[in-house]
Every structure is written in C-alpha cells, then in structure tokens.
Amino acid sequence: MPSIEMTSPCMECKNEESILTIRRRALCSNCFQRFVAYKVIRRIEHYKPTINNNPIPQILLPLSLGVSSSVLLHIIDSVTQVRRRKPNTNKAYDLHVLVVDPTSLSPSDRTYETNFLAAKTNFPSATTFTKIPFHSIFEYAPDMKQIMLEYAGPGFVDDASRSNEERLTAFRSTITSATSRKDLDSVLLTRLVVAYAKHIACEAILWGDSDSRLAAKTLAGAAKGRGASLTWQVSDGMSPWGVRFEFPLRDLSKPELLQYAGISELLEGVIIPEEPISDNILTKNLSIDDLMMRYVVTQGEKYRGVMANVSRTANKLEPAKGVDDQFCSLCGALTGNVKGNDAGLTVASQFGNSQGSFCYGCIRSRPEVIP
Ligand SMILES: [Zn+2]
Ligand SMILES: [Zn+2]
Structure with a gap:
C-alpha cells in the first residue's frame, strides 16, 4: 500500500x-x-528462444536514428538483455543494426556521429552495428547500375569514370519533382537495406514503421500508383527478395512512440530531432509521402480508429497475382498487375534494347526524358 x-x-x-x-x-x-x-x-x-535453435536466425534492424526505429531498437535491446540474463536460455536471434548515413541521403551540416555512437553504446545486445553510405547500393546490389540506366532512359548519361557517390547523385538529380524524388529514394533505400540483409545472411528485416507511417504509406502508395507493391511494404510476410519484412510497431502510433522516447533516458542523444515541416511551405513543394504523413499525424488523433484500420486492412492484403508474374526491376512489384493498358511493359519497351521492365509506380517517378 x-x-x-x-x-x-x-x-x-x-x-x-x-x-x-x-x-x-x-x-x-x-x-x-x-x-x-x-x-x-x-x-x-516467432523469434523466441527454442531448444532447437540452430542455426540462430539473423535479423536486421535498419536504424534511421529517428524516433520510431530508435524506440524499436530500445525495446528489442531490453527484451534481448532480459532473456540473456535467464540461465539456460538459447539465443532467439542475432540482431544486426544498420544505419544508412543520413548525410549521404540529404546533405546537411548536422553530424550524426555522436548519435550513432550513443546508440551503439546504449544498446549493446546487437551483434553488429554498421553504418554505410547511400551510394554503397552499387556495392551491395551491383545490378542497380544497369537497372538505373535502363530506368533513366537515353536522356541520362552515366559517367563510369566517376565515383559511386557522384554517379548516384547525378542519377538522383535528374528527378525534379519532390514526390518522385522521395518515392525513388525510398525504393533505393529499401533495395540497399535488403541487399545488405542478404549480404550478411539475414532472414528478416524489422522495419520501424509506426501505425501512422503505415497508414500514410498505404494512402500515399495508392495515390502514387503503387498499389501493386503495397502488400509487402506494409504487411508482415515475405518480400520479393526472399527476406521477410516485419513491422513490429504496427500497433503503436507516432505520438505514442514520441511519448515513449520522451521518458527513455537511453534514447537521449540517440534520436536526431525531426525538422518540423513549416506551415509556410507550399503544399506543392511537399512530396505526397510528406503530405500524407502530415495528414495522418494531425488527423490521426481525431480519427485514431480509422488510421489504425487503414494499416490493419493493408496487413490483410494478399499480393495480387500478375498474368505473367513479371517483377519490376527497380522496386520488385508485379508489373503484370497493371491491367488494361499493360503500362509497365509498354513504356519500358519504348527504349529498344531495354532489358528491364518497370511497374506503373516506378514509371511515374522516372526522370523527364528529353526526346
Ligand atoms: Zn504503474
Ligand atoms: Zn517498380
């Protein structure tokens, strides 16, 4: 009492x-x-310690040093530490943490080195803690150079004598609209994380998306014509690359994760504060993803049930089977899902010698090609 x-x-x-x-x-x-x-x-x-846990599953946690993935790491780390203190308990998994250098995604004056070191020190249960730059996509997914060329079309000239960093920057700078840029970056980021996971033989990736982010992704995905690839971007299960995708934060909203971060001492110094989106910024300069996230976070409190339902429904979606089961070379979605005009195949074949075919969502984000 x-x-x-x-x-x-x-x-x-x-x-x-x-x-x-x-x-x-x-x-x-x-x-x-x-x-x-x-x-x-x-x-x-399903990642519980079992008697017959051999080989031990390897799982990857991509850490953006933002609120959600940092909270996820905090929780997984404390669970892992508690389990390890119990006698005679087998390891449930080896946890690998991957940080894609935020400054290689968008150049800024802010240094994240101290945040990376704080995460490494505060969450010691991870087997490996690695940081790689965005342009290492060409190293871990060597086929991306060719795919990038086919995707950009003849309007883009790639200079093989330049560094990977310069080549990726040149490719990204051909895309001018905020939505397409953000869309393509997220496709490339997923490809990089998956390629790294495969490189170190991980069977699953634990993504730090809150239910707010999943709802925003679902709404934005539909708006961007990415309905075909939505399923594995928002639901737990196998991805097109043979690595499982898990979204363990799907029952928690962004404001709830912010509350959690606010009272966790171990997260101080780890999280890079988000740049607030100014109300003055013109809506046309915001990407659809940012717009949807802003909408979900501001309206989510009022309509919590609706937002939770959006991501829950998306988790129940079954991937639609394409006629020819052909996958997009860039994002892995089924191109055959584009019924009616078969846009995925037609546009790709405009470029005679093109090997790859791209889905409708990717084609919408491709650089403006000068004929
Ligand atoms: Zn209490
Ligand atoms: Zn695609």
Missing part, C-alpha cells in the same frame, strides 16, 4: 504516480514502457 496519498495513481499498478495518459489510461513510467514493449514483443513472438 502506498504510504502517501497520490494525486493520480497509475491505473495499472496503483503503486506509483501516473506520468502520462495513453488510450485513456493514466500510467506510471514503468507500466507505460511495459505496455509499449508488449505491443512490440507480441509481433515478433
């Missing part, structure tokens, strides 16, 4: 003063962290 009268006792343990309210329940710090951790752990229950 508490010895002193509490003004607002935790509704769970009733032993501590509550510090925040989540889903209409006032909770203390411990009970809140337990609640969030439970939501994550039940999503990765």
Whole structure:
C-alpha cells in the first residue's frame, strides 16, 4: 500500500504516480514502457528462444536514428538483455543494426556521429552495428547500375569514370519533382537495406514503421500508383527478395512512440530531432509521402480508429497475382498487375534494347526524358 496519498495513481499498478495518459489510461513510467514493449514483443513472438535453435536466425534492424526505429531498437535491446540474463536460455536471434548515413541521403551540416555512437553504446545486445553510405547500393546490389540506366532512359548519361557517390547523385538529380524524388529514394533505400540483409545472411528485416507511417504509406502508395507493391511494404510476410519484412510497431502510433522516447533516458542523444515541416511551405513543394504523413499525424488523433484500420486492412492484403508474374526491376512489384493498358511493359519497351521492365509506380517517378 502506498504510504502517501497520490494525486493520480497509475491505473495499472496503483503503486506509483501516473506520468502520462495513453488510450485513456493514466500510467506510471514503468507500466507505460511495459505496455509499449508488449505491443512490440507480441509481433515478433516467432523469434523466441527454442531448444532447437540452430542455426540462430539473423535479423536486421535498419536504424534511421529517428524516433520510431530508435524506440524499436530500445525495446528489442531490453527484451534481448532480459532473456540473456535467464540461465539456460538459447539465443532467439542475432540482431544486426544498420544505419544508412543520413548525410549521404540529404546533405546537411548536422553530424550524426555522436548519435550513432550513443546508440551503439546504449544498446549493446546487437551483434553488429554498421553504418554505410547511400551510394554503397552499387556495392551491395551491383545490378542497380544497369537497372538505373535502363530506368533513366537515353536522356541520362552515366559517367563510369566517376565515383559511386557522384554517379548516384547525378542519377538522383535528374528527378525534379519532390514526390518522385522521395518515392525513388525510398525504393533505393529499401533495395540497399535488403541487399545488405542478404549480404550478411539475414532472414528478416524489422522495419520501424509506426501505425501512422503505415497508414500514410498505404494512402500515399495508392495515390502514387503503387498499389501493386503495397502488400509487402506494409504487411508482415515475405518480400520479393526472399527476406521477410516485419513491422513490429504496427500497433503503436507516432505520438505514442514520441511519448515513449520522451521518458527513455537511453534514447537521449540517440534520436536526431525531426525538422518540423513549416506551415509556410507550399503544399506543392511537399512530396505526397510528406503530405500524407502530415495528414495522418494531425488527423490521426481525431480519427485514431480509422488510421489504425487503414494499416490493419493493408496487413490483410494478399499480393495480387500478375498474368505473367513479371517483377519490376527497380522496386520488385508485379508489373503484370497493371491491367488494361499493360503500362509497365509498354513504356519500358519504348527504349529498344531495354532489358528491364518497370511497374506503373516506378514509371511515374522516372526522370523527364528529353526526346
Ligand atoms: Zn504503474
Ligand atoms: Zn517498380
């Protein structure tokens, strides 16, 4: 029994003063962290330590040093540490953490080195902690050079004498619209993370998408004509590259993860603060992805049930089978899904010697080709 009268006792343990309210329940710090951790752990229950755990599964956690993936790492790390303290427990998995250098994605004055080191120090259960630049996509996925050329078309001249970094920058700078740029970057980033996962023989990738992000991705994906590849971008299961995709934060919203980050000392110094999107920025300069994320986060509180439903429904989608089961060379979606005008195949074949074929979503983001 508490010895002193509490003004607002935790509704769970009733032993501590509550510090925040989540889903209409006032909770203390411990009970809140337990609640969030439970939501994550039940999503990765199949990675339990078992007697016959040989070989030990290798799993990859891509860490952007943003709020969501950092919270995910915090939770997985604490679970792993607790399990390891138990006697006679086999390892459930080897955890590998991958950071794609944020400055190689968008140049900025901000250094992230201290954040990377803080994450490495604060979460010691990871077997490996690696950072790679964005342009190492050409190293881990060597076929990307050719795919990039076919995708960009004859308007783009690649200079093989330049460094990988310069070649990737030249390719990315051919795409001028904010939406297409963001869209293509996220496709390339996925390809890089998958290629790295395969390089170190990982069977699964744990993505740090909150339910807000999954809802935004679902809505933006539909708007960008990427419905065909939505399934594995938002639902747990096998990706087209033979690596499982898992989204363990799918039961938690971005504001809830922010609450979690706000009370976790170990995350101080790890998370790179987000640049707030200024209200003055013209909507036409925002990518569809940013616009949807802004919409989901601002409206999500009002319509929590609806947003959760969007990502939940997406998780139940079955990948549609294409007529010819041909996959997009760039993003891995089924090109055969584009029924009616078979846009995926037609546009790609405009360039006579083109080997690859691209889905409708990728074609919409391709550089403006000067005839
Ligand atoms: Zn409590
Ligand atoms: Zn595609």
